[in-house]
Each structure stands twice: as C-alpha cells, then as structure tokens.
Amino acid sequence: MYYLGYDIGSSSIKVATVEALSGKKIITLQEPNEEMEIVSPHSNWAEQDPEVWWKHICIVTKRAIHGANIDASKIQAIGISYQMHGLVIVDKEGKPIRNAILWCDSRAVEIGNKAFNEIGTAKCMEHLMNSPGNFTASKLKWVRDNEPELYERIYKYMLPGDYIAHKLTEEIVTTKNGLSEGILWDYKNNNSADWLLEYYGIDNGLTPEIVNNFSNQGTVSDSAAKETGLPKGIPVTYRSGDQPNNALSLNIFNHGEVAATGGTSGVIYAVIESLNSKETERINQFAHVNYTEEKPSIGKLLCINGAGIMYRWLRNHGIDNSYENMNRKASKIDVGSNGVSVIPFGNGAERMFNNRTIGTHFCNLNLNKHSHGHLYRAALEGIAFSFVYGEILKNDHDAINVIRAGNDNLFRSEIFSNTVATLIGHEIEIYNTTGAIGAARAAGLINGNFIEFGENIIKNDHVTTYMPLKNIESYAHAYEHWKINLERLLNY
Incomplete structure (x- = not known):
C-alpha cells in the first residue's frame, strides 16, 4: 500500500x-x-x-x-x-x-x-x-x-x-x-x-x-x-x-523545535505553545499542523523573500550553469569573500524590514581582483547573514532545542550551512526528505500518532549535522561588514 x-x-x-x-x-x-x-x-x-x-x-x-x-x-x-x-x-x-x-x-x-x-x-x-x-x-x-x-x-x-x-x-x-x-x-x-x-x-x-x-x-x-x-x-x-509541512517533514512538532528552509525564499520556522508574541509585524504566527484549541501549537515564521532566488539568478545569468560548479568555485574563496557583500533582498517587500522593498545589491565589487567565485561565496554568505540578521526570531523565542533542515536547496552548500550554524551558535541537523515526501507520509496521519511518525523520520532520514565552527571570528567579522552595507541601505 x-x-x-x-x-x-x-x-x-x-x-x-x-x-x-x-x-x-x-x-x-x-x-x-x-x-x-x-x-x-x-x-x-x-x-x-x-x-x-x-x-x-x-x-x-x-x-x-x-x-x-x-x-x-x-x-x-x-x-x-x-x-x-x-x-x-x-x-x-x-x-x-x-x-x-x-x-x-x-x-x-x-x-x-x-x-x-x-x-x-x-x-x-x-x-x-x-x-x-x-x-x-x-x-x-x-x-x-x-x-x-x-x-x-x-x-x-x-x-x-x-x-x-x-x-x-x-x-x-x-x-x-x-x-x-x-x-x-x-x-x-x-x-x-x-x-x-x-x-x-x-x-x-x-x-x-x-x-x-x-x-x-x-x-x-x-x-x-x-x-x-x-x-x-x-x-x-x-x-x-x-x-x-516542511516542519512536519522534519519531525518538528514541539515547543523549542525549529525548521529551516533555504528555497526560493528563506524561512526559519519555530514551534511554540503560546499565543503571545513580542513581534507584531516582522515575524508571523500560524496554526501549526498539530494545532488544537486545547494545545495551541504555533509556528512562528521568519520569512526572507530574497534567498535562494538570488543564487538561482547568478546561475541563470553567469557562466556556470550548475550549482555544483558555483559551490566548487565559492569554496576556494576565503570567508568574507575578500570584502564583497551581496544584499539578497530582490524578491519583493521583506517582512523583517516592515514590508520595505530593499532590492538586491552587490557592494564593494572590485573589477580588478574579484571573480565569479567571490560573487558566489558572497551570495551564499549574504543569504546566510539574512537568516541571522537581528536575531529577530531568537529574541521572540524562549528556547531553541533543535534546528533541522532538508538536504536540498541552499542547505546542500557547506558554505551556507556552516555560516548559519556558526553565527547562530547551534548545530543544524540535515535530513534527506522533501515537502512532497512529508505530505505523502502525512496522508496517513489521520490517527494523530505524531510520536511514531517522528521516530521513523529520525531513524531513516538523518544525513549529517553541521556543528558551529571554532573560527567564529572570521565569520563574525564578515557578518558585521555585511550589516554595515545593509544598514546604509536601510537608512538611505
């Protein structure tokens, strides 16, 4: 069956x-x-x-x-x-x-x-x-x-x-x-x-x-x-x-569990059991899949419209027609991309900027010394930095017990995953699943047995875990440099 x-x-x-x-x-x-x-x-x-x-x-x-x-x-x-x-x-x-x-x-x-x-x-x-x-x-x-x-x-x-x-x-x-x-x-x-x-x-x-x-x-x-x-x-x-559904696919049902997605848009989705929020606009709250009036399981969502679409744009308009080639070139560039910053918000109004449209920007590009590899790494870093920016979700969430992501899209990139894990200061578990697989499995959840459902995911789908790297200084310096460029745009 x-x-x-x-x-x-x-x-x-x-x-x-x-x-x-x-x-x-x-x-x-x-x-x-x-x-x-x-x-x-x-x-x-x-x-x-x-x-x-x-x-x-x-x-x-x-x-x-x-x-x-x-x-x-x-x-x-x-x-x-x-x-x-x-x-x-x-x-x-x-x-x-x-x-x-x-x-x-x-x-x-x-x-x-x-x-x-x-x-x-x-x-x-x-x-x-x-x-x-x-x-x-x-x-x-x-x-x-x-x-x-x-x-x-x-x-x-x-x-x-x-x-x-x-x-x-x-x-x-x-x-x-x-x-x-x-x-x-x-x-x-x-x-x-x-x-x-x-x-x-x-x-x-x-x-x-x-x-x-x-x-x-x-x-x-x-x-x-x-x-x-x-x-x-x-x-x-x-x-x-x-x-x-992506959270369900990753066995995210309980307070303190977080799902991350790096697709066309970037998402951090944290489950809590509270109907209160410190953030009124930049973070959104939705009834999670297991929400009931008696046990209000709420998904708190930080959405970044301009995420994977930025990296896809580079693929579609550059000389490299595969993400594998782009990631390989990016891996040869040092953390911080030799000063290049990519502000990736070119996919409409961004909620975390109170619905302002910021646009995509390439900052500090030197035509004499920067290559495609610098652009690729700067894009991956810029998208990762946008996940971390302001720690908006962390400030509105009293516990982070686990972070999980699917083994697709941006999380296939070690640069991206290591950057997020290192700056957040929390390991990220990667699972070989997709939204379609999660939806298929959930079709059998009429009985509401979320515990057994989740145990099967943990047992069968885990791929790897990205741990925060020890050389946080270089990542922190690159992030601060990126924030300076972003805040110039926000204050313009």
Whole structure:
C-alpha cells in the first residue's frame, strides 16, 4: 500500500510516493523541468495561472505512477503541501476568475498596514496574532477595490492547496490552518475572522467550509481520475502550507523545535505553545499542523523573500550553469569573500524590514581582483547573514532545542550551512526528505500518532549535522561588514 504527496510550489510541482507502513520513499519527481513562469505585469506583482499547476499535477502524477511501477489502486490516500498566503478566486463552476496572486506579491502591503493601524495592534495580536499585512485577506480586499467586476463573480476564495484539492475532489473546503496562513483565523474565538472580512467590506459567505487538516476532505472524482491516471475514490486526507509541512517533514512538532528552509525564499520556522508574541509585524504566527484549541501549537515564521532566488539568478545569468560548479568555485574563496557583500533582498517587500522593498545589491565589487567565485561565496554568505540578521526570531523565542533542515536547496552548500550554524551558535541537523515526501507520509496521519511518525523520520532520514565552527571570528567579522552595507541601505 502507498501514500501520494504533492508539493505545490511557485517554481514547480513535486510529487512523491511512499510505502504506507514504513514511510520509505518510492519515487520523487517534479514538473516541469524548468521553473514555472511567474507573471509580473507591474513592479512587485507576482501571479500564476492555477490551471498551470493542475496541468503539471496531471503530467507528474502519470509519470510517478509509471516511474514507480506501482499498482495505482493501492494508493490509499493523498496529502497536499502548497505555497502559503496565495489567493485563488473561483466562480460557481469552480473555475478561476483571474490568475492567482502569489505569496511574494506585494500589491496589498498598504491595505494591510492601513488595517493594522485602524483596527489596532491589541486586537490584531489578540485575535489574529499578526498584522493583516500582505496576506490573503488583504489581497482579496485589493481585488474588491481594483477589480470590482471580478469580485462580483467570486463564489469562493481559496488558498492554492484548497484549489488543487478542489480539482482532485470537486469539493471546495479549507482548514483553520490554511485560514491562519491568510490571516483569516481568529485564535481567541476559535473561528474564521469574519469581522476582518466585514472591515474590508467582503462577504464572509465567500469563505469555504472548514475541515480538519487531518481528515477525509473528499475523494478523487471521475474527471480528476481521467486527467491524472489516479483511481477514482482515493481520499485526500491532509493539506498544509509549505512551511508548516516542511516542519512536519522534519519531525518538528514541539515547543523549542525549529525548521529551516533555504528555497526560493528563506524561512526559519519555530514551534511554540503560546499565543503571545513580542513581534507584531516582522515575524508571523500560524496554526501549526498539530494545532488544537486545547494545545495551541504555533509556528512562528521568519520569512526572507530574497534567498535562494538570488543564487538561482547568478546561475541563470553567469557562466556556470550548475550549482555544483558555483559551490566548487565559492569554496576556494576565503570567508568574507575578500570584502564583497551581496544584499539578497530582490524578491519583493521583506517582512523583517516592515514590508520595505530593499532590492538586491552587490557592494564593494572590485573589477580588478574579484571573480565569479567571490560573487558566489558572497551570495551564499549574504543569504546566510539574512537568516541571522537581528536575531529577530531568537529574541521572540524562549528556547531553541533543535534546528533541522532538508538536504536540498541552499542547505546542500557547506558554505551556507556552516555560516548559519556558526553565527547562530547551534548545530543544524540535515535530513534527506522533501515537502512532497512529508505530505505523502502525512496522508496517513489521520490517527494523530505524531510520536511514531517522528521516530521513523529520525531513524531513516538523518544525513549529517553541521556543528558551529571554532573560527567564529572570521565569520563574525564578515557578518558585521555585511550589516554595515545593509544598514546604509536601510537608512538611505
């Protein structure tokens, strides 16, 4: 028997199949091979057609069934991980009315800031645990204000994962976890934040029915079966935003446990059991996958939009077309990159700068002495420094017991991992898992046995542990040099 998991990213769609009993990986694939286009009709906008996600779901599902050489009738359940904070709006037929507005789209920043100021810090933090910020609710308000003819056609709004579940099952439902990611969940009253929608002038009837994120959320329909090659009737039993799901994939469920991600964006995601926060805007709080009213497990998220996308940009526009070559050249350069600093924040507004758009900057580049290797190392260091900057999350978190990361993206680089571990002063455990594998395994978690689930991950997936290096002085000096360049920009 098997479980199937999807990870719906803005770069690609990933799928994994695992053995139901052991959680052992059978196959992982992604579609397409090249990254999906992000449409940006205006500065700091980011959109994608949800039907493109579905097209790639269908292609990669057929590839996975064929490549794994399994009997698809033995797939017992499906789990879905998805890019957070996005907005998909559909009509009564369940068809998208416009492109999805993505997580990194900054058009609603001022709408969220205005709401935060008018509603007040106390109420927002007590009920929402966040500023409305640049999240799903504020993006929906933007549609109401700027595309009224489209707003009038809306039947339901959804998160990206809700839309893919709908395409699979023909059901339109969401979860409290998903609503919390869109700043649409009221923690104090334990229901959807209808009052925020009313403040925005939005009909709260647009909110889908709420289901548990570990439950039967619908079964594969006849039409979806024909398009994907899956048998009709397989239940969708799990959905989660990508960062809570990445934490689940790394066995991060308890207070003091931290998951780190170095993908297109960089994320530090720490679990606590408290509904209080010292940070009101730069860090965000979401209901973790195992959140209950009785045991409020909260994921505190520090997101850095400009992270892996910086290193990818260098690959796509440089002479080296592989990360392996780039890492090899970077490894020949000393810590500090001989004075070169890369400020990597070129992917929209950054929450840790109170939603300012800083941009990407190359500082102190000397055309007579610096090479591609210096740029590569400076980029890796600059992204690592952004994880450490200000220790915002550490200041808002009373215990860090363990830090874990997946063996993919930036954490495959020793330079990056060593820099973060050394400056944070804490070891980082690396695991051979992915969001799609985590979603597949989580499809079997209806029983809620998180302890056994986590023990299997620790036993089977651990790859290595990066320890803080002893020569911290060179790293600390490079970090201070980088901060000087950053703060010049912040104070400009």
